[in-house]
Amino acid sequence: MPITTTPRRRTPTGADSPLRSRPAVRNLxxxxxxxxxxxxxxxxxxxEPADRPMPTVTVQRIPAVMREAExxxxxxxxxxxxxxxRDTTGENSLAPDSxxxxxxxxxxxxxxxxxxxxxxxxxSYTSDGLCYLAGAHGRPNVTATxxxxxxxxxxxxxxxxxxxxxxxMLLGTTAGARRALDESGHEGVSVMPxxxxxxxxxxxxxxxxRATPKSGTDREFQIHPGRADQFVDTALRLxxxxxxxxxxxxxxxxxxxxxxxxTLTRAPLFPFSVSGEYNSLTxxxxxxxKRDVRRLVELFTMLKRAGASAGLTYAALDVARSxx
Numbered sequence: 012m013p014i015t016t017t018p019r020r021r022t023p024t025g026a027d028s029p030l031r032s033r034p035a036v037r038n039l040x041x042x043x044x045x046x047x048x049x050x051x052x053x054x055x056x057x058x059e060p061a062d063r064p065m066p067t068v069t070v071q072r073i074p075a076v077m078r079e080a081e082x083x084x085x086x087x088x089x090x091x092x093x094x095x096x097r098d099t100t101g102e103n104s105l106a107p108d109s110x111x112x113x114x115x116x117x118x119x120x121x122x123x124x125x126x127x128x129x130x131x132x133x134x135s136y137t138s139d140g141l142c143y144l145a146g147a148h149g150r151p152n153v154t155a156t157x158x159x160x161x162x163x164x165x166x167x168x169x170x171x172x173x174x175x176x177x178x179x180m181l182l183g184t185t186a187g188a189r190r191a192l193d194e195s196g197h198e199g200v201s202v203m204p205x206x207x208x209x210x211x212x213x214x215x216x217x218x219x220x221r222a223t224p225k226s227g228t229d230r231e232f233q234i235h236p237g238r239a240d241q242f243v244d245t246a247l248r249l250x251x252x253x254x255x256x257x258x259x260x261x262x263x264x265x266x267x268x269x270x271x272x273x274t275l276t277r278a279p280l281f282p283f284s285v286s287g288e289y290n291s292l293t294x295x296x297x298x299x300x301k302r303d304v305r306r307l308v309e310l311f312t313m314l315k316r317a318g319a320s321a322g323l324t325y326a327a328l329d330v331a332r333s334x335x
Contacts, residue, residue: 045312047084047334049319051128051281052076052327055219056092056114065219065286066325070113074121076328083331087126089176089283089323090114093220094136101133101144101159105166112170119171128203129167131160131188132178134222141224142179142232151231153183160184161191168197176258178205180232182248189253201255203281206246209233212261212287219286242268243275250278258323261285263292263310266317273318282314283323293326302329 054076057067068076080088092111096103103109111129118127133156134142144159146152156179164175175192177184185204192200217223234242246257246268255278259265262282269280284292284307292306304326311322311330324330 045308045315045334047327047331048086049311049315049321050085050327050330051087051089051321051323052080052085053089053283053323053325054091054114054118055216055325056090056110058093058095058110061219063219064215065289067219070110070117073114073117077118077121077125079328080331081122081125083328083335085125085327085331087128087174087321088118089128089130090118090172091130091216091220092135093222097136097138099138099144101136104133104136104159104163107166109166112166115167115170115172126173127171128174128176129172130178131163131167131175131184133159134178134217134224135220139225140217140222143181151181153181156181157183157187161187164188164200164202165191165195165197168192168195168200172200174201174203174256176203176205178207180205180207180234180245182232182252185249185254186252202253203256203258204249204254205258205260205283206242206249207233207260208236208242208264210236210261210264210285210287212285215286215290236264239268239271243271246272247275250276254278256281256320258283261288262314262322262324263288266313269314269319270317279320280318281321281323282319284310284325286325289325293329302326304329304333308333 055065055067060069061067092114094103115127132142134140143151143156160177167175175188177188185202189202257278258281259269260283262284265282269282272280293302293304296303307324307326307330314322
């Protein structure tokens with residue numbers, strides 16, 4: 012005669028039980044916590060030392076920063092670079108001695124094992140501050156923008172970049188960058204386009220890099236924050252266009268779409284904690300002179316839980332120091 016058993020109802024764990032109260036048991040059962048390997052360092056590169064809303068570095072300073080990042084366990088860096096020379100064509104972004112090219116060389120020469128990501132965009136090179144080239148009546152010239160974005164991607168790859176990042180969100184730029192890289196022998200370089208909710212949180216970056224559109228806004232291709240479905244659909248379309256990984260921004264407003272995308276794609280997902288998050292979630296403690304990054308630690312812990320491969324932040328060094 013078969014033995015039957017009645018499942019026992021599990022008694023809820025009380026708040027005063029050993030499971031909750033003993034530190035050794037809590038440490039045993041807690042999941043893996045945030046580590047420096049879960050961070051990507053964001054660097055805004057300027058020609059000279061600059062006093063601007065966001066922290067900047069010069070090319071000369073990059074090697075020391077890279078070596079510290081490597082020592083702390085950070086495994087990637089995202090580079091943005093400004094340009095003093097701007098026009099309607101964005102051709103300055105292709106110069107063999109551009110600030111971006113010199114920054115890539117400095118980063119890779121200092122720490123070859125750290126993955127170098129770049130922004131592949133035009134807002135720091137066009138006289139109107141737009142992320143695309145304008146055609147008749149100020150409308151985007153899609154063909155010209157795709158072509159110059161692809162040439163930018165190749166220039167960055169030839170300088171040593173591991174991952175290039177089309178950021179205009181103009182459809183066609185991801186496929187164009189992938190095609191240009193493959194045709195120039197850079198099949199091993201990855202493409203990580205930006206998928207962006209429009210937000211006021213970008214103002215610090217735009218003022219620092221002098222990338223504020225003269226029209227006053229640049230929301231044309233960015234996604235309304237109420238349209239999670241459009242954000243997810245756009246991300247998946249960019250993957251179909253050749254994206255190897257996806258950058259999601261701003262980080263603190265992408266937790267829901269990050270979790271959704273994690274169920275729909277195996278592509279690495281990188282939420283970007285943008286300038287407004289840095290300025291609102293961190294501060295310098297006057298008693299110690301150190302930057303308090305506890306809120307960012309909580310943010311990136313949540314994003315890791317939601318499926319992030321790593322979180323991009325201007326405070327990567329400060330967060331990594333706090334974790335070690």
